[in-house]
Amino acid sequence: MTTFLVLGVAGLALLLLSLVLGDVLDGFLDGLDGLGDGLGGDVFSTAVIGSAVAAFGFSAGIVEALDAPFVVSLLAGVAGGTGFGALAVWLTRLLRHDEAEPPSTGTAVGHEALVLTAVPADGYGTVRVLVGGRELRLNARLDADHPLPLEAGERVHVTGSLSPTAVTVAPLWRELG
Template sequence: MIGVIGLVLLALSLVLGDVFDGAFDVLAGDVFSSAVLGAFVSATGFGAAAVQGFGAPTAIALPVGLAAGVVFGAFAVWLTRLIRDGGSDATLTTDDAIGRDGRVVTAIPADGFGVVNILIGGHTLRLNAKADHPIQPGTQVHVTSVLSPSAVTVAPVWDEIDQP
């Protein structure tokens, strides 16, 4: 029965969020969230029931159940922190491309737009690009400004090998 109560608490925390939000603010940390308490209670109940199912007396089943509860509770704390502190990886915007280098994908004509790929934090941002002079595909470029949410101005990256 205790295991089922823990599972109900886990389900409530999945659907409603932290059921105890604010109730345990005096106590620091993630230990008293509804997900952690639900994991602890259900593992304690099911762990003790499993040991009793093998014929062990209550005096042995209770400590084994509590140990299982602590292990699963610690795992729930770890998962909670992993999800919360994992970083947001906020959506990249065109402003993030300013000052970055990229490569021309589609030729940029003198009076129109081409396409460039900019690598930012492991993510490729594909943007329309305009330049003062025509730039051929494959050329490395530097983003100089933002024209719109989907377009930037670029300039070719100066390469010492090409200079006299």
């Protein structure tokens, strides 16, 4: 049981070290990247190895403490290590690889924005718009239906997309006071 607990503590230490130092230790495992190509590059990260070793050690130690045979303890350790390793791979991929496409000017249409630099009647200014929790700073031109210039600090409505970096905007309706 002591051997399994030592493995569990060593795995936790490696996991803690990988959390504190980040990806610094992952450089030592770059030679193993080809082995996990079918599984993805996150399989041999220090966080995954640390969590798998810790789960193996503690799972096997707990089962052995229940007076199970050594082989059963090993099988429980392998099951625990594999399960927690797979969970760590999934969480690592979730954190590192954001599958969502970055927002574009097309997705900004219909959102409210804030004028950062004045938008003249015949030129461009800049606006800030939040799309899907991400901030976009875009060039802005007045919508054809609204020829009056906009000052910095005004709230506007994004009405169209001109290019990947430019949108058309119109002032928000203001209630009569």
